[in-house]
Amino acid sequence: MRTPRRTAIAGLALAGLTLTTLSVAPAQAGNPNNSAKLRKAVTVDGVMRHLEAFQAIADANDGNRAAGTSGYEASGAYVQGVLEGAGYDVTRQNFTINYQEPGVVEQISPTPTEYVSNTATGSGEGDVTAQVTAVDIALGLGNASTSGCQATDFAGFPAGNIALVQRGACDFGLKADNAEAAGASAVIIFNQGNTTAEDRNGPVNPTLGTFDVNIPVAGVSYLDGVDLSDPSTTVARVFASDIEQRQTFNLIAQTDTGRTDNVVMLGAHLDGVMEGAGINDNGSGSAAILETAVQLADVNKLNNAVRFAWWGAEEIGLVGSTYYVNDLKANNPTELDRIATYLNFDMVGSPNYKIGVYDADQSTYPAPAGVPIPGGSIETEDVLTDYFDSVGQPWVDTEFSGRSDYQAFILNGVPSSGLFTGAEQPKTAAEQALFGGQTGVAYDVNYHAVGDDIDNVNAEALDINSDAIAHATITLAQSTLAINGKRSAGKSGNIHPHHEHDEEVAA
Structure with missing residues (x-):
């Protein structure tokens, strides 16, 4: 009743x-x-x-x-x-x-900068400070990227570095999994260079799905990814908090x-x-x-x-x-x-x-x-x-x-x-x-x-x-x-x- x-x-x-x-x-x-x-x-x-x-x-x-x-x-x-x-x-x-608390992505040198970021759902935990290596990225407005979709993208990748990969063409989880297999200590995924300022400034919010990734993974905006990809960027930090039930x-x-x-x-x-x-x-x-x-x-x-x-x-x-x-x-x-x-x-x-x-x-x-x-x-x-x-x-x-x-x-x-x-x-x-x-x-x-x-x-x-x-x-x-x-x-x-x-x- x-x-x-x-x-x-x-x-x-x-x-x-x-x-x-x-x-x-x-x-x-x-x-x-x-x-x-x-x-x-x-x-x-x-x-x-x-x-x-x-x-x-x-x-x-x-x-x-x-x-x-x-x-x-x-x-x-x-x-x-x-x-x-x-x-x-x-x-x-x-x-x-x-459950994870929000993480951190920041440039340590040459210019200390903290970026707006999202810890990837399914990310491993950890606090990594290391050199940054860009992986097959495609800068420029409207350019599509297959960055990190193939294991071969990581040929010669320096083990222990942070992999900077770009959104596009395949699952976030596959990109992170390939990076971990290549010896990356952490992964930063940045957005594609779409045609509006709002898109370029918006951080990626990655979900890693069924991939078992044990290193920290985070998403940032296109413009922040461009900043991190600059050859003058030497060291960055990726922090992903402890995972709790x-x-x-x-x-x-x-x-x-x-x-x-x-x-x-x-x-x-x-x-x-x-x-x-x-x-x-x-x-x-x-x-x-x-x-x-x-x-x-x-x-x-x-x-x-x-x-x-x-x-x-x-x-x-x-x-x-x-x-x-x-x-x-x-x-x-x-x-x-x-x-x-x-x-x-x-x-x-x-x-x-x-x-x-x-x-x-x-x-x-x-x-x-x-x-x-x-x-x-x-x-x-x-x-x-x-x-x-x-x-x-x-x-x-x-x-x-x-x-x-x-x-x-x-x-x-x-x-x-x-x-x-x-x-x-x-x-x-x-x-x-x-x-x-x-x-x-x-x-x-x-x-x-x-x-x-x-x-x-x-x-x-x-x-x-x-x-x-x-x-x-x-x-x-x-x-x-x-x-x-x-x-x-x-x-x-x-x-x-x-x-x-x-x-x-x-x-």
Whole structure:
């Protein structure tokens, strides 16, 4: 039985922060059981209230909400409190991560300089001061680099030196693995020379994936890499802190009506990076699905249950969503088959936004090698694009790359799609014509940086995408026929969960 909704959460203590002035959006009158009603109920003001809470939490917790920190714990407590106030039972799924404090990259001589850097996820620990050797780098704007992708790139590499390699052409982990095999004591990976100052100044945030690298690895910007590659640079330092085991978590909540063998699932990662509050990346997606869940709780009956997930540790390698899918496979393998489709929302309020929909039909971007597109993904994409077309909202494709929390789902055959307003790449002239903003400037100039705060969110983009999320949620909660051929409506238009096997399969 759903408990009465609390319309405000006052005096909520979160890691020393008392949120006495922040509240969830008030309940909307009626039963928002269609697209128009739910879109009206899910307001951008309601979404912004959650973002203000996330900002206040970051402010009270060392400026960030990264996995394994008090800021993440407080973010989870806030989301859980709002959901329980709306009547949901919330599951906290715990798992363990490798946690590292931020590291350091600095030039020792000839000019002492500390660079803005990111310790690579999966880096070894250590504190190395040594000579720097550039490895097959490609300086110049727009030049592509294969630096470090081949073991032969390191022919003659002086063992014990720090390898300076450039982003491009292959996995970060392969570059670092090749460097370690060649005797490098540490690795610095710097960005490519893209055409905008924002890209050139932005540090790489490397993830080493499955490669077993035991030396310190860090990422810096293109311009800092150029500085380090200068022959006059003789000595640099790379520090990566000790790795410790910490516990973090996913949050899962599901509606109490709708058939549970044909679940519609929405997810967004709740964690940010160490560098800032993570309000666009990804407070925006987390807040949008949170407000959708709050308002959906007022629908009397749904044909299909809707499951919401707030993922932990996305920023250190999609850890939380991968853990969730693997746990289902190991402990209840039939559960994945019960997920009709998964929708992912990662950065939906970028300041120089595009309205991007994952390109499941590959009409603009071929999927990268090794990225499957499960059947039903195109139809899930259509729910979003058809909605945008119906209201005259321009949209563009964004690559179906698997580089967010839908990866584990598509690797296991679950149809997927989602929305994305862009990160560090520059906006094109064609996109500027559709959405306004600035050509040649990154969609989010504060991507993975301290500037990703409450002022880094475009309310118009957030409003557009919140409406699309609400539309997709209620549309799929009422029918997934186009996606998987399952009918959920009987004569009354609804089916109760305990009648979940009474399905008709479309011809």
